[in-house]
Amino acid sequence: MILAMDIKELTRAEEQVMQELWKLQKAFVKEIIEQMDEPKPAYNTVSTIIRILETKGFVGHESFGKSHRYFPKISKDEYKDFATGKLLSGYFDNSPQNMLSFFVQERKLSLKDADALFKLLEKAKKK
Missing domain, CATH: 1.10.10.10 (Winged helix-like DNA-binding domain superfamily/Winged helix DNA-binding domain)
Incomplete structure (x- = not known):
C-alpha cells in the first residue's frame, strides 16, 4: 500500500x-x-x-x-483518498462538516442526494 x-x-x-x-x-x-x-x-x-x-x-x-x-501502480481509490484529504485540509480546515455544508449550500444537493447521504450516515452509525 x-x-x-x-x-x-x-x-x-x-x-x-x-x-x-x-x-x-x-x-x-x-x-x-x-x-x-x-x-x-x-x-x-x-x-x-x-x-x-x-x-x-x-x-x-x-x-x-x-x-x-x-x-x-496506484489505485484510483488511493489517489481519491489523497485528493480528498488535500481538498479537505486545504479548503475546509480539515472539517468534513464544512465540506458537506459547502456542497449543500453551493452545489445545491438534490433531495435524492441528501437522502442517500442520510442513509450512509445511518449505516455508519450502526457499525
Missing part, C-alpha cells in the same frame, strides 16, 4: 491519462488514446505524460520488444 505522503499531485493532463488507464487496467499508449475524448491528443504527448507518470510512481510497464504496456 502506498502512503498518502508518497503520492504526488497529478496535473490535469496526467489525471486524464490516469483515468483512462484505471479503466483499462493495462494498455499500450495507442489504446489509452483511443479511449480519450475528441480532440485526441498526439501520440507523443500521451507517451511523454506516461513517462512522467512512471517517474512519479503512478505507472509501471511490461516490455514487449520495443513496445510497452502500462499499468497503474
Whole structure:
C-alpha cells in the first residue's frame, strides 16, 4: 500500500491519462488514446505524460520488444483518498462538516442526494 505522503499531485493532463488507464487496467499508449475524448491528443504527448507518470510512481510497464504496456501502480481509490484529504485540509480546515455544508449550500444537493447521504450516515452509525 502506498502512503498518502508518497503520492504526488497529478496535473490535469496526467489525471486524464490516469483515468483512462484505471479503466483499462493495462494498455499500450495507442489504446489509452483511443479511449480519450475528441480532440485526441498526439501520440507523443500521451507517451511523454506516461513517462512522467512512471517517474512519479503512478505507472509501471511490461516490455514487449520495443513496445510497452502500462499499468497503474496506484489505485484510483488511493489517489481519491489523497485528493480528498488535500481538498479537505486545504479548503475546509480539515472539517468534513464544512465540506458537506459547502456542497449543500453551493452545489445545491438534490433531495435524492441528501437522502442517500442520510442513509450512509445511518449505516455508519450502526457499525
